[in-house]
Amino acid sequence: MIKLIEFVGKVSQFGFRVIFDLFHPPFEAGQIGRQLAEVGAKSLPLVLASGFALGTVMTFHTRSTMVMFGAGAMIPTVQAIAFFIEIGPLVAALLLAGRVGSGIGAVLANMRATEQIDGIESLSIDSFKFLVVPRVVACVLALPLLTLFMDFSGLLGGFLSEYAASRISFHLYIVRAFAEVAWSNFIPPTLKTAVFGFIIGTVSSFFGFTTNKGAQGVGEAATNSVVVSSLLIILADVVLIKCIFFVFPENAL
Amino acid sequence: MNAETKAAVVFDRVSKSFGPKQVLREVSFEVPAGQALCILGRSGTGKSVTLKLLISLLKPDHGNIWVDQQEVTRMKEAELSKVRRKMGFLFQDAALFDSLTLYENLALPLQRLTEKTQEEIDSIVDRVLGQVGLGNDKRKMPSELSGGMRKRAGLARALVLEPKILLADEPSSGLDRITAAEIDELLIQQKTEHKTTVIVVTHDVHGARRVGDRFAVFDKGDLVAHGTAAEVEQSENETARKLISEN
Numbered sequence: 001m002i003k004l005i006e007f008v009g010k011v012s013q014f015g016f017r018v019i020f021d022l023f024h025p026p027f028e029a030g031q032i033g034r035q036l037a038e039v040g041a042k043s044l045p046l047v048l049a050s051g052f053a054l055g056t057v058m059t060f061h062t063r064s065t066m067v068m069f070g071a072g073a074m075i076p077t078v079q080a081i082a083f084f085i086e087i088g089p090l091v092a093a094l095l096l097a098g099r100v101g102s103g104i105g106a107v108l109a110n111m112r113a114t115e116q117i118d119g120i121e122s123l124s125i126d127s128f129k130f131l132v133v134p135r136v137v138a139c140v141l142a143l144p145l146l147t148l149f150m151d152f153s154g155l156l157g158g159f160l161s162e163y164a165a166s167r168i169s170f171h172l173y174i175v176r177a178f179a180e181v182a183w184s185n186f187i188p189p190t191l192k193t194a195v196f197g198f199i200i201g202t203v204s205s206f207f208g209f210t211t212n213k214g215a216q217g218v219g220e221a222a223t224n225s226v227v228v229s230s231l232l233i234i235l236a237d238v239v240l241i242k243c244i245f246f247v248f249p250e251n252a253l
Numbered sequence: 254m255n256a257e258t259k260a261a262v263v264f265d266r267v268s269k270s271f272g273p274k275q276v277l278r279e280v281s282f283e284v285p286a287g288q289a290l291c292i293l294g295r296s297g298t299g300k301s302v303t304l305k306l307l308i309s310l311l312k313p314d315h316g317n318i319w320v321d322q323q324e325v326t327r328m329k330e331a332e333l334s335k336v337r338r339k340m341g342f343l344f345q346d347a348a349l350f351d352s353l354t355l356y357e358n359l360a361l362p363l364q365r366l367t368e369k370t371q372e373e374i375d376s377i378v379d380r381v382l383g384q385v386g387l388g389n390d391k392r393k394m395p396s397e398l399s400g401g402m403r404k405r406a407g408l409a410r411a412l413v414l415e416p417k418i419l420l421a422d423e424p425s426s427g428l429d430r431i432t433a434a435e436i437d438e439l440l441i442q443q444k445t446e447h448k449t450t451v452i453v454v455t456h457d458v459h460g461a462r463r464v465g466d467r468f469a470v471f472d473k474g475d476l477v478a479h480g481t482a483a484e485v486e487q488s489e490n491e492t493a494r495k496l497i498s499e500n
Contacts, residue, residue, distance in 0.1 A: 026365075111350075118310050119348035122341075123362040123414075124334040 010210075015202045018136045021129050031134035039100050039135070040142035044149060046099060047092055051150040054087060055079065055157025063165060072166070076177035079158040084186050088151040090237055093196035096143055097229040101204040104135050105225030108208025109218040117209070132209055136201030143197035147190050184248040192240040196233045203229045260319070261286040261418050261450035262307060267316030269302055276302050278474040279316070284467070286417075289444050289451040291465030293458065293496045298471040300454040301345070304420045307452070308340050309333050321417060338366060341416035345423045347407030349395040355382070355406055356391040359413045366414065377413060385409045385439060401432035408439055418450045419443055425457045433460055440464050458497060470496055 058079060066075050108131060111117050120127040159173045204225035211217035260283040269277040276299040284290045292300045305311040306318060309325050318325050320336050328336065349358050359378045363369055369377070382388050385405040390398065398406060404424060411419060421440060425433035437460045443449045444464070455461050461468065468485045470478040470493040478485045478493035485497045 107352075114346060114351075115344045115348040116350055118305070119342070119344060119350070119410075121310055122308050122337060122344075123366070123410075124337040125362070125365055126330075126334075 011203060011206050014132075014206045014210075015198070017128065018133055018202055018205075021126075021133050022137065026129070028130060028134045031130060032137050035134045035138035036142055038103075039096070039138040040145060043096055043099055043142070043146055046095055047146045047150050048153045050091065050095055051083075051088070051153030052157040054091065055083070055154035055159075056161045057157075058082065058087075058154070059158045059161035059165075063162070073176060075162055076155075076158065076168075076173045077180045080155060080177035080181050081185060083151045083154040083158075084181060085189050088154060089147050089189050089193045089196070090233070092147040092150040093143060093193055093200070093233045094230055096139070096146065096197070097200050097204075097233060098226055100139065101200045101225040101229045102222040104201065104204035105208040105221035105223075106218050108132075108205060109211045109221035112209065112211055113214045113218060128209070132205040135205055136198060139197035139201035140194050141197070143193040143200070144190050147193045151190075182250070184244075184250065188244045188248060192237075192244065195236055195240060199232045199236060200229045203232060259286060260284060261288075261321060262290075262452065263317075263319040264303070264306075265317040265319070267306060267313045267318060269299070269306060269311065269313050275474050277306075277313075280471075280474075280476045281316075282469050282476060282479050284450055284452060286450050287444070287448045288466040289440070289453065289464050290467045290469060291461035292452065292454045292469045292471065293456070293461060293493075294471030295492070295496075296456075299474050300471055301422050303471075304342070304422050304452065304454055307418075307420060308337060308342055338414060339417045341411030341414065341419045343404070343407045343411045343419070343421040343424055345426060347395070347403040349398075349403060349406055349410065351395050353395075354391065355387065355393050355395070355398070358395070358406065359391075359410050362410070362414055381409045381413050382406075384412070384442075386435075401428050401435075404428060404432075404436055405439070408436065412443065415447070416449065418452070421451065421453045421455075423454055423456065425455060425460050433457060434463075436460075437463050462497075468497060 059075060062078060063075060066072055066078070111131070117127045117131070120130055155177060159170060162168050162173060207221040207224045207228070211221050213220065262284040264280055264282050266279045266281050267277055268275065268279055280303070292303060294300050302311060306313055307320065309328070313326055316326070321339055323336055325333060325336055350361070353361065356378055359381060360374050363374045363377060378391065379388065382391055385408055387402060387405055387409065390402065395403060395406070408421070408424070419440070424436045424440065428436065440451055440453065441464055444451050451464065453461065453464055462482060465482070467481060468479070469476055470485060470488070470490070472490070472492045477490040478488035482497060485493050488494055
């Protein structure tokens with residue numbers, strides 16, 4: 001228990017340092033751009049493929065039940081709301097935790113093991129600012145955008161699945177999909193992924209940056225980054241949903 | 254020993270432990286500016302730790318360290334950064350940034366720490382890479398370089414800011430004798446032509462005798478001998494006499 005509290009304290013301190021350093025020069029625009037390409041652009045194919053497959057499968061599963069209750073016309077609406085509110089943000093975050101979190105943990109741990117971080121410090125460059133802050137910022141910026149791609153690829157998958165079954169037109173599918181979607185169903189859940197991005201970037205960087213176990217530490221950092229990030233994302237989701245319900249009570253109905 | 258001496262580096266009763274293991278015990282020595290000190294000793298006797306203490310990658314438990322007349326042990330990060338700019342560090346495995354090309358590895362400190370234009374940076378990088386014989390390899394990634402090339406690239410990065418003090422951690426380890434001699438030659442050139450203070454940790458006594466003006470021998474965390482080669486050869490400590498012996 002004491003170790004858990006100690007860990008929470010250290011990660012929190014690490015996260016606060018990221019926020020503090022983010023607003024103090026020098027600003028690492030070049031590094032942030034590099035990391036955005038790594039975190040965002042390189043994760044896009046995975047997110048698009050996963051969203052498309054999930055959208056297709058979800059329609060397969062819900063269709064028979066919806067049709068049985070005479071609610072076949074509601075399939076696009078259910079699909080859209082499910083993706084915008086929960087599936088898109090959560091699955092995109094978990095995918096990013098797996099792909100990027102493990103990468104950040106392993107890369108930083110390897111840099112620690114091979115003295116590259118010491119090398120940066122020896123050149124009078126703040127290694128935390130140079131390596132950690134850009135990675136966290138990239139995760140925070142990239143995840144909401146990736147969530148949008150996940151949402152819309154999910155809808156596309158759902159449409160193709162529904163089209164195969166009922167020959168519904170694309171126009172009608174979109175009209176029905178967005179008929180019940182309010183901005184409050186869309187904006188807050190998408191923006192909450194910025195918090196998930198912060199968790200992924202901070203936790204993964206923490207494990208990679210603070211290890212001192214050589215090659216063994218690289219594997220441990222990668223594994224711990226994924227496991228702890230994923231767990232914290234799910235826990236944070238519960239809290240953030242409650243916050244969204246508090247600010248937008250109509251969403252809770 | 255005090256900061257009044259015209260020494261580039263002063264260690265004053267420095268101790269360092271990692272957990273229960275004491276790595277350095279009340280170590281004191283100084284290195285006059287423009288000279289080369291070679292640190293010898295068996296593995297695990299605190300030689301590399303001494304270099305990391307010098308550049309403040311580690312902090313001592315006790316004692317004081319002066320670098321270029323400035324006491325660094327209690328310095329804040331911003332002040333420390335200025336002192337570090339006077340030093341170059343060649344790491345044992347070169348510690349090149351593996352996501353950057355050789356050119357980018359050398360250009361990074363120039364872009365970050367100086368006001369130089371891109372043309373000036375290009376010119377400096379080309380000159381320093383030429384000095385270490387890697388003029389045609391600047392577009393290569395560190396993973397494409399051999400062990401000897403990596404060492405020379407690490408040395409080039411350490412030299413790119415024209416440091417007053419050059420620290421080298423086992424510059425010849427893992428290299429054949431010819432490549433090791435080339436690295437030694439570059440260190441000697443740096444000392445004689447640029448008046449750089451050089452501190453080298455090494456197991457290679459032949460190379461050490463070529464490069465070093467003075468020698469420090471560590472054994473089990475203690476500095477057991479310190480002085481010129483002749484003085485260390487006359488030391489009462491048997492380990493020191495064995496380590497400095499070329500036979």
